[in-house]
Amino acid sequence: MMNPLKKIDEQALVTEILMGDYRTADIFKKYNIDYCCGARWPLQTACELRGLDTAVVKQELEEATRTVHISTSLPFDRWPLDFLTDYIIHVHHAYLRSTLPALDNHLTHFIAEHRKKFPWLDELGQQFKLLHTQMLLLMIQEEESIFPYIKQTHRAYTSNDSLAGLYTRTLRKPVEKVIEQEHQLVTEVLRRMRALTDNYTLPANACRSHYVVFMKLRELDNDLVQHLYLEKAVMLPRVLLIENELKLR
Incomplete structure (x- = not known):
């Protein structure tokens, strides 16, 4: 809404x-x-x-300042896998491609002006740049390799294609490995950024740039948590189940 x-x-x-x-x-x-x-x-x-x-x-x-609310009651676990992958691409990947460069710009300027006052800012900047670089690479891998494979596997499974089992065995992609890699990266970076910023808590003498950077980091944190949940807790178990069933055909 x-x-x-x-x-x-x-x-x-x-x-x-x-x-x-x-x-x-x-x-x-x-x-x-x-x-x-x-x-x-x-x-x-x-x-x-x-x-x-x-x-x-x-x-x-x-x-x-327009806000779009997405209901938490949406039945993500019942969405077809091809629709779910498209949702992740068009919502979460699109958000990251738009947000990461802009936030990088805000953070770089903020650190340059405030590093003497807050020495931990340099590490915050390093953690963010690691996240920025690696997430762009992981998204490309998902969109060019992992998600197309998931879509094709889902279609073969739901259509009862007689060659689905052979397809899965010969063209299988490292879905679990990529998602686990993404989960580990995001979890470690977010854990460190939360520790450095005291969970994005503004100090009493915070300036407006400080406010902007922390609010944007908190927004990014919230989106990545939802993004990761959809991939690891909703999508991955279903993909592995389908793969295991197709291996038996």
Whole structure:
């Protein structure tokens, strides 16, 4: 279910808009509008100072704050495997491809400006870059090899193809190995990032950039937990069951 657009007041201070929804940071950054220390302009004034169309920026800010709710009661375990793999690609993989580069940019600038105050930020940056690099590689492997195999196996199984067993034995892909590798990577990185940030808890003297980075990291954490759950707890057991049954044909 999609919520209606949240209206942005063009006379509101940039900092007020940001603190109302951290997702507006991407739009402010896009237009080089300062939202951190010293930013005290109303949105309209900030736009005029940069020669920007306030109406356009305002619309993009409103789009950025749109929220789509996905019910936790969806029967993921009963979805056909080919539909489930498409859901993971179009929802979770698409989210990561959009979010990781933008968050990398936010985090890099934040670390450069605050590493002296928070020495642990350098390790946080290293952990994030590891996650960023490895997740992109794992997603390519899933989309080009693992998921097509799962789809083909599912179709062969549900259609009672007489050659399904032979197909599974000869063209089998390392589904369990790839998913376990992804699970181990995500679990270790998230565990360390949570420890470094005290579960993304803002210190009393946190600036607005600190707020944006921590909220985005928490959002990423939540999405990866759901992503991993679908692959490891919902998809993998069903794939292994089908493979075992097809081996006996």
